[in-house]
Amino acid sequence: MKRLLFKILRYSGLPLLFREIWQRRKVTILLFHDIDRATAEKTFDYLSSRYNIISLDRFVQACLRRDAGAIPEKAMILTFDDGHIGNHAIKPVVERLNIPVTIFLCAGIINTNRHYWFTWPHPGIGKSALKRMPNREKLRLLAESGFRVNREFDAPQAMSLEQINDLKGVIDLQAHTIFHPILPQCDDDEAHEEIVTAKKILERLLDLEISSIAYPNGDYCDRDIELAKEAGYRSGITVDFGFNTIDSDLFRLKRLSVNDTKNLDELAVKASGVWAFFKTRNGKKQDHGFMNRPYAGKPVVKHI
Ligand SMILES: [Zn+2]
Numbered sequence: 001m002k003r004l005l006f007k008i009l010r011y012s013g014l015p016l017l018f019r020e021i022w023q024r025r026k027v028t029i030l031l032f033h034d035i036d037r038a039t040a041e042k043t044f045d046y047l048s049s050r051y052n053i054i055s056l057d058r059f060v061q062a063c064l065r066r067d068a069g070a071i072p073e074k075a076m077i078l079t080f081d082d083g084h085i086g087n088h089a090i091k092p093v094v095e096r097l098n099i100p101v102t103i104f105l106c107a108g109i110i111n112t113n114r115h116y117w118f119t120w121p122h123p124g125i126g127k128s129a130l131k132r133m134p135n136r137e138k139l140r141l142l143a144e145s146g147f148r149v150n151r152e153f154d155a156p157q158a159m160s161l162e163q164i165n166d167l168k169g170v171i172d173l174q175a176h177t178i179f180h181p182i183l184p185q186c187d188d189d190e191a192h193e194e195i196v197t198a199k200k201i202l203e204r205l206l207d208l209e210i211s212s213i214a215y216p217n218g219d220y221c222d223r224d225i226e227l228a229k230e231a232g233y234r235s236g237i238t239v240d241f242g243f244n245t246i247d248s249d250l251f252r253l254k255r256l257s258v259n260d261t262k263n264l265d266e267l268a269v270k271a272s273g274v275w276a277f278f279k280t281r282n283g284k285k286q287d288h289g290f291m292n293r294p295y296a297g298k299p300v301v302k303h304i
Contacts, residue, residue: 006265015272019050019074023272026243027059027075029255030271034084039262040093044078046264047271048097051076055100055172056212060235063246071246076271077102079237079255081176081214083110085156088163091170103167104176104214104237107201111161113152116180120147131217135186149179164206174212175199175233184221184291191224196231212237218255221293225251240290241276241283252290254283 009015028051035043047053052072059077062070080087083105094101109116117138118127122145130138139149164173177183177194178201186194199210211234215224218239228236228251235250242254258270269275280286 003263003265006263006269009274010265010268014274015268018272018274018277023051023243024073026245027054027071027077027248028243028271028273029056029077029079029237029253031239031255031257032078032080033082033260034080034086035090035260035262036086037089037093039260040090042262042264043258043267044093044097044099046267047076047078048099050074051271053078053097053099056102056174056235056237057172058100059244060212060250063248063250064234066246068246079104079214081216082106082116082180083158083164083176085159085163088159088167091167094170100172102172102174102212104174104212105164105202106158106176106178106180107198107205108149108178109158109180110164111205112158113154113156114150115147115153115157117142117147117149118180119157120145122147131182131185131219133185135181135190138181138185161205168206168208173202173206173208173210174214175202175210176214177216180216182217182219183215183224184219184293188223191227195224195227199231199233211235218288219291220252220289221291223293238290239286239288241273241280241286243273 051074054075054077056077059071078101080103083103087103108114120142122142125141175198178198181190181194183191183194195213202210213228213233214237220238225236235253237253237255239257240252240254244253256270256273256276258267261267
């Protein structure tokens with residue numbers, strides 16, 4: 001049923017209209033998680049023939065220099081969250097098309113056999129309920145059914161250091177915290193660790209400068225932005241609906257999820273923003289994003 005809807009929407013001309021009018025002078029950031037090589041071939045071919053794929057860094061630099069001329073029309077940035085083991089397979093596609101891609105890595109999960117907490121089949125409580133509770137409470141509940149963030153399983157879910165090193169120079173590598181908590185559900189100490197320490201771990205491990213963070217699940221609060229700035233990141237990426245310009249808040253960059261689809265109709269509809277525009281009523285009705293978490297003033301950033 002949905003397939004038909006995507007086909008109708010695609011050929012309704014709306015994606016074309018969004019692209020030629022709304023996206024023309026804006027920067028669209030897309031979110032992927034884990035697509036296989038064949039999907040990457042199809043997806044990146046489609047996108048690179050309709051948009052100008054630019055790097056996240058090029059956009060951030062243009063914003064910092066207030067240089068709108070440095071950004072082409074219909075600019076698009078491709079990003080992947082989590083650092084899934086399957087991400088390594090997109091390397092040849094990225095090389096063939098010579099396009100920039102950014103992968104946001106979980107510093108505590110890459111290069112281990114640890115698992116992402118949200119893949120653990122916790123009995124009784126759904127993922128969305130776990131996301132809505134304080135992080136310590138969530139971890140306590142998960143521990144009852146045998147999950148710990150540092151438990152080593154038989155097989156990895158994230159890329160190894162060897163795989164990541166192989167992507168260096170081809171793919172831009174950035175931060176997605178350590179263990180992928182819902183940041184606004186973290187207390188100040190946890191948030192500090194997940195934001196500030198993640199950057200240090202990745203920089204040490206990869207011998208790279210880490211300058212951007214994608215907030216897990218697209219959830220963030222003022223404190224998290226403050227911590228990201230103090231840690232030295234230059235941008236923070238959300239999953240808030242919308243497009244970006246050089247006037248955008250660099251710590252609240254907007255991004256569209258394309259649901260890792262293999263279907264080109266769905267891709268066309270989602271990459272143009274048509275889907276999220278209607279689904280979130282132009283960003284007014286989202287189930288993730290900014291959380292107004294009360295906290296006692298500016299947190300102290302500990303320097304280690
Ligand atoms: Zn994620």
